[in-house]
Amino acid sequence: MKLIYSTFLEAKAHIAELLPIDYFFAKELIDTLSIEQDVDLCFHLFLALNISLRAGHTCLPLYEIATTKLGYQSDDDGNEVTSGYNFPDLTSLTQFVSQLKLDSQSLKPVVYWKGNLYLRRYFKFEQDLSIIIRDKLALKSEIDIALTNTILSHLFPEHFKGLLDKEVDWQFVAVANALNKQFAVIAGGPGTGKTYTVTKLLAAKIMLEENNDSSTLTEKPFNIALVAPTGKAAQRLSESIANAITGFQSDIDSDILQQIPTSAQTIHRLLGVIHNQPHFKHNEHNLLPYDLVLVDEVSMVDLPLMLRLLKALKPECSVVLLGDADQLPSVSTGSVLADIAPKASLTYSRENIDYLTRATAYLACDLSSDTSSQHCQPLDYLSFLKKSRRFDGTGGIGLLANAVINGNEGDSWKLLTQENHRELNYVDASLIDWLIPLVNKYYLPLAQTTNIEQGFELLSKFRVLCATKSGEIGVEALNNLITYYVKSSLDKQYLPNDFDKRFLPTDNLPLYHGQPIMITENNYQLGLYNGDIGLVWRSENGKLLVYFEDTQFSTGQGLQFRKFIPTRLPHYDSVYAMTIHKTQGSEFEHVAMVLPTHNPLGDANKLLSRELLYTAITRAKKQLTISSDLKTWQAGVRKKVNRFSGLRLN
Numbered sequence: 001m002k003l004i005y006s007t008f009l010e011a012k013a014h015i016a017e018l019l020p021i022d023y024f025f026a027k028e029l030i031d032t033l034s035i036e037q038d039v040d041l042c043f044h045l046f047l048a049l050n051i052s053l054r055a056g057h058t059c060l061p062l063y064e065i066a067t068t069k070l071g072y073q074s075d076d077d078g079n080e081v082t083s084g085y086n087f088p089d090l091t092s093l094t095q096f097v098s099q100l101k102l103d104s105q106s107l108k109p110v111v112y113w114k115g116n117l118y119l120r121r122y123f124k125f126e127q128d129l130s131i132i133i134r135d136k137l138a139l140k141s142e143i144d145i146a147l148t149n150t151i152l153s154h155l156f157p158e159h160f161k162g163l164l165d166k167e168v169d170w171q172f173v174a175v176a177n178a179l180n181k182q183f184a185v186i187a188g189g190p191g192t193g194k195t196y197t198v199t200k201l202l203a204a205k206i207m208l209e210e211n212n213d214s215s216t217l218t219e220k221p222f223n224i225a226l227v228a229p230t231g232k233a234a235q236r237l238s239e240s241i242a243n244a245i246t247g248f249q250s251d252i253d254s255d256i257l258q259q260i261p262t263s264a265q266t267i268h269r270l271l272g273v274i275h276n277q278p279h280f281k282h283n284e285h286n287l288l289p290y291d292l293v294l295v296d297e298v299s300m301v302d303l304p305l306m307l308r309l310l311k312a313l314k315p316e317c318s319v320v321l322l323g324d325a326d327q328l329p330s331v332s333t334g335s336v337l338a339d340i341a342p343k344a345s346l347t348y349s350r351e352n353i354d355y356l357t358r359a360t361a362y363l364a365c366d367l368s369s370d371t372s373s374q375h376c377q378p379l380d381y382l383s384f385l386k387k388s389r390r391f392d393g394t395g396g397i398g399l400l401a402n403a404v405i406n407g408n409e410g411d412s413w414k415l416l417t418q419e420n421h422r423e424l425n426y427v428d429a430s431l432i433d434w435l436i437p438l439v440n441k442y443y444l445p446l447a448q449t450t451n452i453e454q455g456f457e458l459l460s461k462f463r464v465l466c467a468t469k470s471g472e473i474g475v476e477a478l479n480n481l482i483t484y485y486v487k488s489s490l491d492k493q494y495l496p497n498d499f500d501k502r503f504l505p506t507d508n509l510p511l512y513h514g515q516p517i518m519i520t521e522n523n524y525q526l527g528l529y530n531g532d533i534g535l536v537w538r539s540e541n542g543k544l545l546v547y548f549e550d551t552q553f554s555t556g557q558g559l560q561f562r563k564f565i566p567t568r569l570p571h572y573d574s575v576y577a578m579t580i581h582k583t584q585g586s587e588f589e590h591v592a593m594v595l596p597t598h599n600p601l602g603d604a605n606k607l608l609s610r611e612l613l614y615t616a617i618t619r620a621k622k623q624l625t626i627s628s629d630l631k632t633w634q635a636g637v638r639k640k641v642n643r644f645s646g647l648r649l650n
């Protein structure tokens with residue numbers, strides 16, 4: 001077998017953005033599969049497959065590459081930089097791949113299935129996950145409608161007193177819909193009441209269980225676990241559930257509310273990380289003891305982790321997933337939430353509609369009003385919440401988020417730059433001119449308080465968000481700039497108005513009281529993980545320590561902290577600015593999003609997408625400041641993240 005390229009460098013000269021891993025992966029597969037014919041086509045197919053996996057897709061659909069030029073690149077004047085490789089049309093590609101006999105039974109390292117090319121490992125992840133979910137969906141317990149009505153009337157009394165709004169209350173429907181299922185997804189944008197709704201669902205499940213004879217006999221408590229993909233998201237889930245419980249105290253029996261846990265943990269912690277091992281303590285051979293597991297911020301959960309979690313649960317354990325499918329998909333492989341909660345598909349089976357009409361007393365026509373999607377397969381486990389309880393529909397943040405996620409370049413730009421929405425602030429000035437006043441307002445006071453609880457409260461008020469880590473408008477540069485400015489201000493050193501220390505490393509600057517830092521690598525011994533945020537704080541004996549909120553023990557007992565000597569910490573950086581990816585699962589009162597200047601070939605610009613902008617916009621609760629030029633904004637809103645996957649549950 002002879003390859004078209006004899007070295008990686010030769011391949012790279014033809015295929016833009018090729019990495020050594022793509023080249024050696026494809027070469028290895030050609031050898032393993034003993035490909036003798038059409039070696040060039042096969043080699044480029046495997047290159048494309050690895051490039052696709054690197055981008056977070058779980059597979060490579062052949063229709064995506066048919067008649068395209070893999071790795072072609074031209075410069076600004078249209079001159080060819082790399083010639084690329086021409087893939088044939090779909091029919092020829094399909095014929096070629098079919099004769100390789102890569103079917104799922106063949107045990108070859110590559111699988112061809114329903115038009116998609118997979119690495120066997122990812123094919124298996126998708127298949128195993130869909131089998132577990134389908135098994136849960138098939139476990140339908142015969143539900144007692146009279147009991148369901150009693151429970152729902154307790155939780156939603158207004159709907160049973162003839163005060164029914166004309167409009168369907170989708171929170172009510174979501175609770176009813178998840179109540180008779182072992183697997184449910186409640187999807188919705190920020191502030192649509194997902195946590196509020198799921199707290200009622202947990203109460204309903206507990207009430208249902210208490211009325212179940214067999215459980216009363218054994219008096220076994222209904223064991224619920226609350227999890228989220230990151231420590232911050234787990235902390236927010238704990239707080240939101242605790243708030244919801246407080247709000248329900250006059251409506252729901254206290255013995256029911258007491259059974260709802262208020263302390264969430266990360267999925268990793270639930271599964272039990274084993275130091276230096278890729279496996280978790282809990283798996284299919286050592287199942288977790290829960291009756292219900294609630295997972296929040298599911299858009300951030302990658303395919304392998306979701307599978308590991310579901311594999312570690314008892315077959316009869318209920319799973320409820322919450323999330324916003326419009327947000328960025330996981331940083332790793334897959335887009336589980338977007339795959340199983342496609343917006344276009346809100347239709348229910350006749351059987352489910354029948355159940356819902358009996359459970360809620362709504363009319364079937366109200367529950368299946370989404371006639372535009374009649375051609376879609378029903379997804380009974382799915383509920384969508386659309387009405388934002390946080391943004392009233394007239395506030396700038398909600399309007400902008402909607403315009404962006406719907407791809408309205410013009411409307412969103414107009415909203416931002418021309419209409420005077422009190423929550424939105426478009427800045428056209430130089431970075432220093434608009435950023436430093438915000439640093440003075442939000443970050444300097446951090447160094448002026450001595451109360452650590454107040455310190456963390458101040459820190460949650462504001463964050464600068466960037467698209468990338470590196471570059472002129474990247475996290476590293478802005479963190480350096482702000483760190484130098486804050487340190488100089490605290491030391492009362494004069495800085496000229498046009499100072500710009502963006503590219504000076506801050507490693508040599510001593511730490512100072514009130515400096516926020518983020519851990520950038522996992523340290524299992526210390527229990528500190530990539531993304532954990534701490535505050536450098538002067539302790540009572542005058543020494544600088546770094547404080548982290550203890551999310552495990554904070555709820556209900558006031559904030560608790562873990563303290564570390566700075567020299568013991570794993571690698572960390574300042575965290576005045578963060579990438580948008582890293583802020584998923586967090587919210588701030590005021591967010592300043594700084595986008596890079598327009599450059600179609602720049603790394604930062606390539607990362608931009610409407611999901612990235614939407615995620616950044618929806619991190620802001622009250623105020624949003626945006627610095628961007630028109631072309632960058634338009635390019636971002638135009639581009640939609642499309643993760644290829646074969647995960648379908650209908």
Ligand SMILES: Nc1ncnc2c1ncn2[C@@H]1O[C@H](COP(=O)(O)OP(=O)(O)OP(=O)(O)O)[C@@H](O)[C@H]1O
Pocket residue numbers: 171188189190191192193194195196197240244247389390
């Ligand atoms: N039906 C309702 N009636 C009154 N208040 C509600 C209702 N639904 C939600 N809320 C309130 O709206 C706010 C947002 O709700 P919640 O936190 O449940 O939304 P969410 O979708 O989980 O938000 P996010 O995930 O973006 O934090 C909360 O203060 C909650 O108490």
